[in-house]
Amino acid sequence: MPREPVAPKLYGLLAEFEDPQALTDAAKRTYAEGYRKTDAYSPFPIEHVWEALGVEDRPVSFFVLCGGIVGLIAGFGLCYWVSTIAYPLNVGGRPMNSWPSFIPVTFEVTILIASFAAVISMIALNGLPMPYHPVFNVPAFARASQDKFFLAIEATDPKFDRMTTREFLRSLGAKEINEIDA
Amino acid sequence: MDSTHVQRSAYKPPPPVIEPGHTFESVTSKISSVVLTKYQPFSWVVTTGIAFLFLNLLLVSVGYLFVKGVGIWGNNVPVGWAFDIINFVWWIGIGHAGTLISAILLLLKQDWRTSINRFAEAMTLFAVACALMFPLIHTGRPWLAAYWLFPYPNGMDIWPQFRSPLIWDVFAVSTYGTVSALFWYTGLIPDLATFRDRAKNKVTRYIYGGLALGWRGSARHWQRYENAYLLLAGMSTPLVLSVHTVVSFDFSVGIIPGWHTTIFPPYFVAGAIYAGFAMVLTLAIPLRRMFGFEDFITMRHLENMAKVTLVTGLIVTYGYATEVFFGYYSANQYEQYMIQNRMFGPYAWSYWALIFCNGIVPQTLWIKSLRTNTVWLFIMSLIVSVGMWLERFVIIVTSLHRDFLPSSWGMYYPTFWDFSTFFGTIGLFVTLMFLFVRVLPMISIFEVRMLLPKASIKGHDTLLPQVHVDDAEGA
Numbered sequence: 001m002p003r004e005p006v007a008p009k010l011y012g013l014l015a016e017f018e019d020p021q022a023l024t025d026a027a028k029r030t031y032a033e034g035y036r037k038t039d040a041y042s043p044f045p046i047e048h049v050w051e052a053l054g055v056e057d058r059p060v061s062f063f064v065l066c067g068g069i070v071g072l073i074a075g076f077g078l079c080y081w082v083s084t085i086a087y088p089l090n091v092g093g094r095p096m097n098s099w100p101s102f103i104p105v106t107f108e109v110t111i112l113i114a115s116f117a118a119v120i121s122m123i124a125l126n127g128l129p130m131p132y133h134p135v136f137n138v139p140a141f142a143r144a145s146q147d148k149f150f151l152a153i154e155a156t157d158p159k160f161d162r163m164t165t166r167e168f169l170r171s172l173g174a175k176e177i178n179e180i181d182a
Numbered sequence: 183m184d185s186t187h188v189q190r191s192a193y194k195p196p197p198p199v200i201e202p203g204h205t206f207e208s209v210t211s212k213i214s215s216v217v218l219t220k221y222q223p224f225s226w227v228v229t230t231g232i233a234f235l236f237l238n239l240l241l242v243s244v245g246y247l248f249v250k251g252v253g254i255w256g257n258n259v260p261v262g263w264a265f266d267i268i269n270f271v272w273w274i275g276i277g278h279a280g281t282l283i284s285a286i287l288l289l290l291k292q293d294w295r296t297s298i299n300r301f302a303e304a305m306t307l308f309a310v311a312c313a314l315m316f317p318l319i320h321t322g323r324p325w326l327a328a329y330w331l332f333p334y335p336n337g338m339d340i341w342p343q344f345r346s347p348l349i350w351d352v353f354a355v356s357t358y359g360t361v362s363a364l365f366w367y368t369g370l371i372p373d374l375a376t377f378r379d380r381a382k383n384k385v386t387r388y389i390y391g392g393l394a395l396g397w398r399g400s401a402r403h404w405q406r407y408e409n410a411y412l413l414l415a416g417m418s419t420p421l422v423l424s425v426h427t428v429v430s431f432d433f434s435v436g437i438i439p440g441w442h443t444t445i446f447p448p449y450f451v452a453g454a455i456y457a458g459f460a461m462v463l464t465l466a467i468p469l470r471r472m473f474g475f476e477d478f479i480t481m482r483h484l485e486n487m488a489k490v491t492l493v494t495g496l497i498v499t500y501g502y503a504t505e506v507f508f509g510y511y512s513a514n515q516y517e518q519y520m521i522q523n524r525m526f527g528p529y530a531w532s533y534w535a536l537i538f539c540n541g542i543v544p545q546t547l548w549i550k551s552l553r554t555n556t557v558w559l560f561i562m563s564l565i566v567s568v569g570m571w572l573e574r575f576v577i578i579v580t581s582l583h584r585d586f587l588p589s590s591w592g593m594y595y596p597t598f599w600d601f602s603t604f605f606g607t608i609g610l611f612v613t614l615m616f617l618f619v620r621v622l623p624m625i626s627i628f629e630v631r632m633l634l635p636k637a638s639i640k641g642h643d644t645l646l647p648q649v650h651v652d653d654a655e656g657a
Contacts, residue, residue, distance in 0.1 A: 024639050027401075043206060043376070044628040045404040048639050055402045060409045064417075079344040082333055087341040094345065104350035104428055108357040111421045115361045115414055119368055122410035126403045129395035136398070142379040144399050145372065147206035147631075 011134035011182035012037075012154035013165055014141065015174035020046050023149040026172040027052035030151065033168060037157035041135065041150040043143075060121050067117025068110050075109030076102055138178045152180065199294045199633055201477040206631050209478075213627045214380055216473045217620060223472050230616040236609020243602040244319055252322040254599040261582045261594035266320035268574040269604050271429055272457070273313035273611075274355065275450075275570060278422055279458025280306025281362055284369070285418035294486055296629040297478040301469070301619065302462050303366040308614040309461070310359040312607040317352075319603075347431035354428040361421055365414050368407075371397050372628040426454040433577065439520035440581035443508055449501030453570060456494035456540075459487050460566035465615060467560045469624065478625050481554055488553045491566065495544035498573075502541065516586055524580045528593065532576050539569025 017023045020042065027040055027049045040049045050056050079102035083089070088096050123129070135141050135152060144150050151174070153165050169177050200209075247254060257264035280302040287295035317331065318324045328334070331352045333342050342349045374394035381387040397403065430450035433441040463484065470479040509521030524533045543565045546552045553559070584591045618624070631637060 019636055021639055040401040041399045042401070042404070043210075043399060044372070044631045044637065045408050046401075046637075046639070047405075047408075050401040050405040053401055056405050058409060060406050061413065064410075064413050078333060082341040083344050087339075089343065091343070091345055098345055101345040104347075104424070104431075105344060105353045107424060108350075108353040108421075111417050112357045112360060115364050115417055118410045118413045118417070119364045122368070122406050123395065125406050126400075128397065128403075129392075131391070131396050133396060133398055141398075145375040145379045145397075146210045 009182040010155045010162065011180040012152050012160070013169060014135060014138050014178045014180050015151045015169040015172065016140060016176040016178070017149040017151065017173070018175060020049075020149060022173060023151060024048045024052060026151050026174070029172055030153065034159050035153050035157050037154040037160070039152045039154070041141070041144040041152070043145055043147060043149075059125060060118060063117045063121035064114050068114035071110035071113030072106060074113065075106035078109070079105050134180045134182050137181045140176065140178060197480065197482050199296065199480065199482060200630060201480060204477065204634060206634065206636070209630050209634065210376060210380075210627055212477070213623050213625050213630070214377060217623060218377065218380055218382070218386070222620065225468075225472050226616060226620070230613060233609045233612035233616060236605055237613045238609075239602050240606025240610055243599055243606050246599065247319060247322055247603070248324070252320070254597060256594060256596040256600055260585065260590050260592045261579055263578055263582065264594055265596055265600040265604060266316045268571065268578055269607065270313050270316035271574045272571050273309045273607065274429055275426065275454035275457040276461045276567075277306040277309035277313065277358075277362075277458065278426060278451075278454035279462050280304070281358075281365070281418050281422040282455055282458065283462070284365060285415040285422065288415045289419060293633060294483050296633060297625050298462060298466060298483055298487075299629075300369065300626045301465065301615075301624040303362065303369065304618045304622070304624070305461060305465060305615060306362050307359070307366060308611050308618075310355065310362065311614070312611050314355065314359065315607055347428065347435045350428045351432055354425045358421060358425045361414070361418055365418060368411060368414065369626060370622060371395065371407075372399065373623045373626060375399065376627055377623070423451055426450045438581050438585055439514075439516040440505070440524070440577065443505065445501055445504045445508070449498065449504070452494045452497035452501065453573060456491060456498055457567060457570040459491045459494065460563040460570070463487050463491070463559055463563035464567065467556050467563075469619060473619070475625065478630060484556065484559055485553050488547045488559055491563075492544050492547040495540060495566070499541045502537065519584070520581060523584055524576060527580065527584070529576070529580045529583070532572050533580070536569055536572040536576055539565050539572060543569070
């Protein structure tokens with residue numbers, strides 16, 4: 001017996017805007033209205049939008065600093081350990097710990113680990129790779145990576161109500177409002 | 183009309199970095215249409231075909247090298263370093279423009295970098311790949327390269343010498359290659375998502391979708407992305423300057439006359455930028471024509487690149503003058519003889535050809551009509567590439583072939599296999615470059631969108647340079 005079709009759960013509402021200006025204004029008003037479980041989707045970075053939604057965080061910088069420190073210690077440690085402990089070799093009477101010669105390798109390893117920290121922490125904090133996300137269920141969302149601007153209010157927001165939130169988004173001048181199936 | 187009006191009118195704002203009339207949609211479809219199509223321009227097929235033939239020449243040359251050993255090359259005592267290191271330094275130098283354009287020009291807020299950074303970064307990766315061929319194959323036994331180059335616990339219980347510039351070079355170049363690849367991939371993620379959403383074919387959509395990691399352009403994503411990208415640019419800037427500095431240490435730490443000079447690091451870095459911008463011009467001029475990208479890679483881009491080439495060319499020429507001065511002022515007969523031998527010895531032709539290519543030809547770029555002539559720019563960029571190759575030839579061969587003891591002097595003659603390996607790497611480079619433009623966006627789509635007037639937000643600083651409209655107009 002075929003199962004009864006179940007209405008999918010609602011993830012949230014997705015409002016479509018024409019340009020970055022409209023999205024920025026909408027984001028400001030959404031935040032002022034008290035919505036916090038929100039997100040904006042745009043085909044390029046718009047600083048004012050993430051400022052307006054209050055989603056800014058800077059842990060990437062912290063991870064880069066940590067990566068840099070780890071690289072610094074690892075790079076110098078490698079040179080020091082190899083040259084003084086593992087394979088001490090007298091070259092022209094120079095001291096075993098001839099630290100100025102170790103600076104280039106230390107520098108390169110610092111940059112290497114810090115760069116990996118930047119990219120990996122950015123990807124991991126963004127929760128990527130994530131092949132599936134409810135917003136992809138909206139066909140119009142394909143334009144979010146091209147030329148359209150979207151604002152989502154999620155159903156888990158305490159202020160969320162299917163009808164009033166929809167009305168609110170309409171009042172922001174959204175061109176189209178789609179329901180996102182979870 | 184008052185005097186301020188006259189002064190203001192005298193200022194002509196630079197032309198826009200992309201031609202007016204584009205929208206988010208037109209930019210997206212124009213750039214992605216090069217990839218998401220079954221059509222290839224005939225000129226693309228011909229160029230890739232020729233390059234592929236040279237790539238096969240490389241495979242034959244390297245295969246023969248592994249069978250016979252380095253004896254097939256012309257280098258021998260006293261010129262123990264020849265084409266392998268000349269080509270290595272030449273390719274690494276070319277690779278510098280990519281990171282310079284993407285990182286340094288980003289930090290300097292040069293918005294014209296946007297249309298050229300992506301393929302310049304790709305060019306960097308492929309040039310570094312070509313460069314890395316040479317340290318791997320120059321021993322004739324690449325399977326031993328790991329043991330000689332990298333610090334790892336091996337059965338012989340010996341380790342690399344960290345007081346030697348050669349091991350610094352291994353770290354500098356491999357870090358540079360890795361960080362360039364990271365930077366390039368990070369820049370590609372949003373554009374891969376665009377391709378995922380535009381691709382009609384299911385397999386294509388899966389491939390780009392997988393590479394895009396599920397990027398959805400959320401505000402949270404973007405702000406971390408911008409944070410990471412800016413930090414990467416900040417770290418790549420000292421990195422790119424360090425790489426050729428370390429490469430120059432390979433020479434300047436040695437005591438050979440002509441190598442042992444303090445001018446080498448800045449002179450090498452300037453030469454790298456010079457060679458790199460010339461190579462970007464060599465690639466940009468045919469590619470913009472082939473795919474109709476004149477709207478994005480405008481005359482302003484070409485002119486700016488020509489100006490960078492001119493400036494760095496002058497620095498390089500200053501380096502040549504300094505070398506002559508050092509030779510004279512050292513009061514050291516070996517240094518003096520080295521300069522004399524370079525200018526009038528058996529390899530004098532290479533020295534004067536170098537001065538012609540790097541010292542004289544770029545001076546034509548002072549003239550605006552030549553600077554904006556694509557045919558001349560293309561020819562000039564090829565001459566610069568030849569000049570930079572000759573520079574390394576002069577530094578390496580003329581310094582080594584006659585050093586301190588006349589009894590150990592000798593001549594160096596390259597063989598067919600030296601040339602075939604070198605031209606083979608050019609084939610590899612061009613093949614990779616032309617395959618790249620057909621499978622990935624050669625211009626950063628999301629960054630070009632940001633240059634459009636519609637992308638600016640009212641009441642804030644826009645991303646475009648503020649053009650001061652002549653408000654005295656009609657007064």
